[in-house]
Amino acid sequence: MSLLTHLLACLFGMGSWVSINGLWVELPLIVPQVPEGWYLPSYLSVLIQMANVGPLFVTLMHRFRPGSLNETAVVYLIIGLGTVASFLLGFFWKDVVLVGGVPRSVALLVLTFFLAVVDCTSSVTFLPFMMxxxxQFLTTYFIGEGLSGLLPALVALIQGVGVVHCVNDTQPPNRTSNGSGPDELQAQYQPANFSSEVFFFFLSAMMLVSLVAFLLLNYHPAVARDRTPNRYATGAKENRQNRAGGAEQRPMMDPFRPPTHKRRSSFGSGAYSWTQVVYIFVVLGWVNALTNTVLPSVQSYSCLPYGNKAYHLSAVMAAVSNPLACFIALFVSVRSLSFLGVLTLTGSAVGAYIMTTAVLSPCPPMVYETSGAALMVLSWIVFVLSLSYVKVMIGLVLRDEGHSALVWCGAVVQLGSLLGAVTMFPLVSIFGYFSSGDPCNTRCP
Structure with a gap:
């Protein structure tokens, strides 16, 4: 295996979601400067889900016009679009246009939609390209995909996004607008170390790096020896070729999956029955719904009652846990469907605890205890680590089933995220079911 190919696959994967992930972590600096205010996250959620028109188009083309879509050209197009859109955000994100007499951040919303189309479509184009x-390089790709959330979060921390200082309120009681008394504290956000414009230019540079990596994956001579003999070969076909040459070699096949010469279904290589195929895709959709939309939408509610430090530490460690799970998968690859089911139940149970604390916010269990904050940080680590490992293993399982399986893998990833967003959006943004409380003055019995 080539170290260069591993590096390029990682950098290529990093371009999958870096733009939207970066936009989300930058929201605390963007929101005070746009007319939409804190309604902006709700608008962005709707735009991101509308952007699923991209993967829907690719999936339908693959289903009804197989082979007619130039996969490489589509990847070049969407990465190039993401690079340009991120760069333009650096210049126009604060521009306001009157729409029906109401000021709106039209440029920000339109460019965000293009970024969302890029990232959503990457699920059904980047993964099939890795065929x-x-x-072995698919796992490295997933590491890069994890880094697409970690790197923007680390840069935002360096930037000083969302750092709160609680200071004494010096206003007299009759001048306060929120009813707070003179003995209460006021939350003051620390000024950023560099502007949002610089942050958006950083995102554009990351997309450009991903574009260069993709270019080298296609044309660098050193990558040629790491390609599969047939770019659309399934794992079963590769095994037959290996057996024809002598000893059977199955370095990446599931050791828990019994070898069989009889097709159990018409899906992929036929190694799995339709019941198992449905089970795999249900688990994949469920895991992506939890990790991509359901729990992230309530992360602040679950963590902020334990303090701003607990919130930032949870966010960073969750972002670290994703690529860490992919790195573990490089050396420990367990594809037993039963084991993945147990791991999914474990991560879901931890996610249920996180959701419970969010529902009980601003007064969750052990709210004033150090152990409560430590348990919340640990919960986010275990939740992301376990379910990210499940996602990687399912990706490897479907990779062995062929190019078509990976296209459907990306489609189910987006479908799970969509269903999670549709479920959480009204609860969080319309009905206001969750309450974060005041970071400096929350009092619980």
Missing amino acids: RLRP
């Missing part, structure tokens, strides 16, 4: 490389 051209040997199976």
Whole structure:
């Protein structure tokens, strides 16, 4: 295996969601400067889900016009679009246009939609492209996908996004607008170390790096020896070729999956029955719904009652846990469907605890205890670590089933995220079911 190919696959994967992930972590600095205010996250959620028109188009083309869509050209197009849109955000994100007499951040919303189309469509184009490389590099790709959330979060921390200082309120009682008394504290956000414009230019540079990596994956001579003999070969076909040459070699096949010469279904290589295929995709959709939309939408509610430090530490460690799970998968690859089911139940149970604390916010269990904050940080680590590992293993399982399986893998990833967003959006943004409380003055019995 080539170290260069691993590096390029990682950098390529990093371009999958870096733009939207970066936009979300930058919201505390953007919101005070746009007319939409804190309604902006709700608008962005709707735009991101509308952007699923991209993966829907690719999936339908693959289903009804197989082979007619130039996969490489589509990847070049969407990465290039993401690079340009991120760069333009650096210049126009604060521009306001009157729409029906109401000021709106039209440029910000339109460019965000383009970024969302890029990232959503990457799920059904980047993964199938990885069929051209040997199976080992798919795990490296997932590491890069995890880094697409970690790197923007780390840069935002350096920038000083969302850092709160609680200071004494010096206003007299009759001048306060929120009813707070003179003995209460006021939350003051620390000024950023550099502007949002610089942050958006950083995102554009990351997309450009991903574009260069994709270019080298296609044309660098050193990558050629790491390609599969047939770019659309399934794992079963590769095994037959290996057996024809002598000893059977199954370095990336599931050791828990019994070898069989009889097709159990018409899906992929036929190694799984339709019941198992449905089970795999249900788990994949469920895991992505939890990790991509359901729990992230309530992260602030679950963590902020324990303090601003607990919130930032949870966010950073959750972002670290994603690529860490992918890195573990490089060395420990367990594809037993039963094991993945147990791991999914474990992560879901931890996610249920996180959701419970969000529902009980601003007064969750052990709210004033250090152990409560530590348990919340640990919960986010275990939740992301376990379910990210499940996502990687399912990706490897479907990779062995062929190019078509990976296209459907990306489609189910987006479908799960969509269903999670549709479920949480009204609860969080319309009905106001969750309450974060005041970071400096919350009092619980």
